[in-house]
Amino acid sequence: MRVKSINHVVGLALGAAFLCAASVPGKGEPPLTEQTMKSGGQRPAEQLAMTFDSADLAFEVVPDTHVLNGVATLGFTARSPLNRLVIDLDRNLPISAIVIDGAPLARSAWSNPQGQLTITLPNPLARGDRVTARITYGGTPHVAVNAPWDDGVVWSKTPDGRTWFATTAEGYGCDLFWPCLDFPMGEPGKVTLHITVPRGLKAPSNGRLLGVDTLADGRTRWNWETKHPNTYAIALNVGPYEEISGTYKSRFGNTIPMFYWYLPGEKAQAQALFAEFAPTLDFFETMIGPYPFGDEKVGVVETPHKGMEHQTINAYGNAYAKAPEGFDWLFQHEFAHEWFGNQLTAANWDDYWLHEGFGTYMQPLYGQWREGDIRYAVMLDGERNGILNKAPIVRDRLMTEEEVYEPSKGGAGLDIYNKASWMLHTLRGLIGDKAFFDATRRIVYGRPDPKPGNFTPRFGSTREFEGIVRQVTGKDYGWFFDVYLRQAALPALTMTREGGGYRLTWTTQGKSAFPMPIDVAVDGKVQRVAMADGRGFVAAPAGAHVVVDPMARVLRSNPAIDAFQAWKAAQAKKPK
Ligand SMILES: [Zn+2]
Structure with a gap:
């Protein structure tokens, strides 16, 4: 998501300005270390030496004091000998106990000075050995300044004053609120969630609902299970939600449950948004392929931030805005990420455009599907005016999220959205619809003939996509990708x-x-x-x-657009 952002605001500097006198943390507080703000890039050898099999995550959300407590039981298999575990977790959530394979560790066996937790194992692991680490932690989680353009938790209130809580983690990563491996390929194989919330609130989350327990004190615990979630996809959402549900009969033969959780008092708008789910599924299943998580659900939850592609629980915060194209671009964009981001995940943040370029191209493509070529052209034109050409989209090296997303760190920024979308439009014109959609399907599913049950979420890269295009067309388009993805300037x-x-x-x-x-x-x-x-x-x-x-x-250089952008920038600087 985050497509409308210009500035990716970092919390530290602004935090103090928002800090209120009350005892709860203000925006940007408590501050994060560089380590916790970093996602992806070079990883310690210990993290590359383990397979993340499973995570069982229990959370206790305490709105009165803005506290989050957790117990995470993580299962790993060693791919090579290991003496210690290295796990990412924000130090703002101090650890009170660690148990390895049922045996409590002495306090001296772990340390977490900067947000990278190191656990010395009582018994070294040989290749193929499994280990279970149970980590009890909790404290004051970092509050986002302006989620989802920065990350953290969002403590908000509904219009009638009740708790409305959410999390985002795409930029700074999963380690903001649970112990994880904070790089794209650090996905756990399976995650179970147990989210305890105050009486009267609900906690829709990722995957399938296993059940809701009512505790003796009246609180409820929401139990969910999901497979292969993106590291940043795990999301907590808490509020006095109402629910709309239905089912979708897929052209692939399966039936998919659909849910929308929304705030009370918005039933008519909520029903109108929910009515967009099935036609949007029609589009994606026809043009791209099967909805990847049909055995879990289609899930959308209203959030106090704009939106995020949390797997099977997409965040929606677009306030039911109307647009001439007749559909909610934000819902459609986040939903596109179920294919481009969650099913197909970039192996390295260098390949971020696979999420956002395809994710952004899906809005004009849906406009074309619904209304034809003029709508497609108008929507693409809006994207064209935002292309900046300041830095290449792809560098062919291991990158952190920030190095790609942040122009201030040399990143291509919004070009991973708009320019990559136009690159795809140009590619489609060059190789034709059949080859374009064949190649797209293959990078998403890893096969040309996806059907429910014959694929699982996968990692992909720019080079792999180029290879697929070569295979599908029988021609080498290296010259094309080199110019649009590896050079800043347009031809x-x-x-x-x-x-x-x-x-x-x-x-x-x-x-x-x-x-x-x-x-x-x-x-x-x-x-x-x-x-x-x-x-x-x-x-x-x-x-x-x-x-x-x-x-x-x-897509090519256009001096009129350059002049328009320069004029707009000058206008924005003028005193109002
Ligand atoms: Zn996006």
Whole structure:
């Protein structure tokens, strides 16, 4: 999500300004270490040496004091010999006890000075050995400043003054509130959740509901189970929710339960949003393939923050905004991430565009599905004006989330959304719908013929997608991906008068070959110029009216948009 953000606000600096006199923490408090804010990138050898089999996570949410307590039972298998476990957990949630395979550890056996917990194992593990670590922790979790553009917990109130609580973790990572492996491939195989909340509140979460227990003191414990969740997908949501449910009969033969949890007093708007679920499923299941979590649920929950693609419990905070395209872009965008983000997960944050580029392209594609080419063009045009071209989208090295998402850290920022979406639009025009959707299906499911039960969530990369496109088309499009993903600047097309027509020439930042065909309309007659070696010629009599790429099939440099963006930036700086 986070597509509308310009500034990814970091909590530390602003926190003090929001800190109120009450005893509960203000926004941005308590502060985070660099270690906890980091997600992905280089990992300690110990983390790469273990398979994360399972996590059983018990949470106690205490709204009165803004405290979160947890007991996490984590199961690992050693892939190589291990003397110690290294697990990420924010030090704002101090650990009170650790039990390894049933035996309590002495306090001296673990330390967590900066948010990377090190546990010395009583018995070293050999390759293939399993270990279970039960970690009891709790305290004051970091409060987000402006979730989901930064992360943490959100303590909010409903309009009638009741507790409304949520979490986000895409940027800073899962270690904000549970002990985990904070990098994309650190997914546990299975997660069970037991979320205890005050009387009268509900706790919709990931996966299947196993049951709700009522405790002696009137509180309730919500038990959920999910498979292969993204590390940042695990989400706590607490509120006095009302629920709409239904079922979806899939074209693949299965029946999928659907749920929407919303705040009381919004029934009509909630029903209207829920009515979008089935047609949106029709679109994705037809264009991409089976809903990946049909054996769990489609789940959406209203949140006090804008939104996030929490697996099977998508966060929705768009206030039922209306738009000319006739559907809720935020719901549609987060739902797209069930395919692009949760089913297909980037192996490395360097491949973040696989989540956000595809996730963003799905809105104009849905507009086209619903209303045709003009809606598609209008929606794509909105994205085009946001493309910045300041940094490459892909670097071909291990990256942290921040190095990709934050322009201040050299990242491509919003270009992983808008520019990657336009790259996909251009690719689709270049290789045709059949090859484009075949390639998309293969990267999402790891196979060309997905059906419920024959695939599980998987990791993918940019290079893998390029290989799939090569396999599907029989051609090498390395020149295409290198220019759009690995160079900051867009390719530029120049047109000069020569003889009885125009000479067309592509230039790219890396001076690499760019044989991108281009349509040219001469007095209304469109012809495709092959542009082999990046050059071509189109005959046009003197005085002919020439329009290059009249259907905007190709993403390329556009001085008018550059000037528009510069003007807008200058306007924004003017005193109001
Ligand atoms: Zn997104």
